[in-house]
Amino acid sequence: MIYILSLPYSLLFYIYLLYLFYILYYFIFIFLKNYLPMNKDTYYPSLFKKQKKQILNENDKFTYPCSIPLNTYYEDDRYNVVNKVEKEYITVFGFSSENTEKIVELIKTKGSIKNMEYGRNYVNVTFEDVNDYEDVISMNRTMVEGEYIGVFRNNMVSRGNIKKKEKGLISKMLEYLFG
Numbered sequence: 001m002i003y004i005l006s007l008p009y010s011l012l013f014y015i016y017l018l019y020l021f022y023i024l025y026y027f028i029f030i031f032l033k034n035y036l037p038m039n040k041d042t043y044y045p046s047l048f049k050k051q052k053k054q055i056l057n058e059n060d061k062f063t064y065p066c067s068i069p070l071n072t073y074y075e076d077d078r079y080n081v082v083n084k085v086e087k088e089y090i091t092v093f094g095f096s097s098e099n100t101e102k103i104v105e106l107i108k109t110k111g112s113i114k115n116m117e118y119g120r121n122y123v124n125v126t127f128e129d130v131n132d133y134e135d136v137i138s139m140n141r142t143m144v145e146g147e148y149i150g151v152f153r154n155n156m157v158s159r160g161n162i163k164k165k166e167k168g169l170i171s172k173m174l175e176y177l178f179g
Helices: 002-034 097-108 131-137 169-178
Strands: 088-093 113-118 122-127 142-144 147-155
Touching (some): 097 113, 097 142, 122 131, 131 147
Antiparallel strands (some): 088 147, 113 122, 142 147
16 A cells, blocks of 8 residues: 555656756766867867858859849839749749840840840740740850840649648647647
């Protein structure tokens, strides 16, 4: 009889011991981690105000002037989407409004255009032929009139019905008990 009554107290004692070990572990390995002596594996240059040296190659230096326009779509609301977006289209972006005509002429030389939608610093293009997309994608990271342009292909995939995550047994029980 005495053994049965002492069982919960010993269980509480072991839980208390585990809690103390957890606090000790947290204090030593988490809190004091930054204050322990350094090894070769744990070197943090920001602690000693040392900066990493940047090594520049000869190819990294620009020898010609270039500009990156900082226009955004949100500066003006006159460029709203007019047509329904196709399943596949190309977006050409990163040019200024002064350079738009040159970019459009360059895109028109790449293939037969089905639809073209203009923005302040982007153009969405759909082509009649699938092979024309590859020609325009090859223009990615090229310089046109002193500005770098970017090109990427948008593929809108139909995802079908997305399965909603169902509640588990414990969450259903807690909801039933506590409302």
